[in-house]
Amino acid sequence: MMQRLITILWPSFLVAAVADIIFTTLFDPLEILYRGEALIEHRIAAYTIGFFVFWLLGITSSMLTCYFQRSADEINRCPLPPRKRPDSCPKREDESGCY
Structure with missing residues (x-):
């Protein structure tokens, strides 16, 4: 779980840093207006936001990429062990041990 979290957060952090550098190089946050007034009063607040x-x-x-990379087995896998599945479950083990 921790590896998947790092796989999601680290690349998105790097992309956010590059995007923020490019955006703040091209635009002055104090010149971004909404109804004639500056949207944010302080540059550092605009950079942070x-x-x-x-x-x-x-x-x-990144989360959507991880979600769509799952295989059909991962998506359709039952979280319950075979013996604890309901009697009506088609994947419950019978006496021979087969599904």
Whole structure:
């Protein structure tokens, strides 16, 4: 579980850092206006918020990649051991040990 979390968070962190550097190089956060007023008053706050927004987008992308990489066996696998499955379950073991 920890490896999957690191696999999601680390690349998204790096992408967020690069995206934040590029975005803040091209745009001055104090010049981004909403209804004629600056959206954020302090540059450092804009840089911080922008970084976390980019990181959230990267996390979402990495999570979707991990989700869609799962095989059919992982998706359809029953979390219960065979003996604890309901009697009506088609994958419950019978006396011979076969499904």
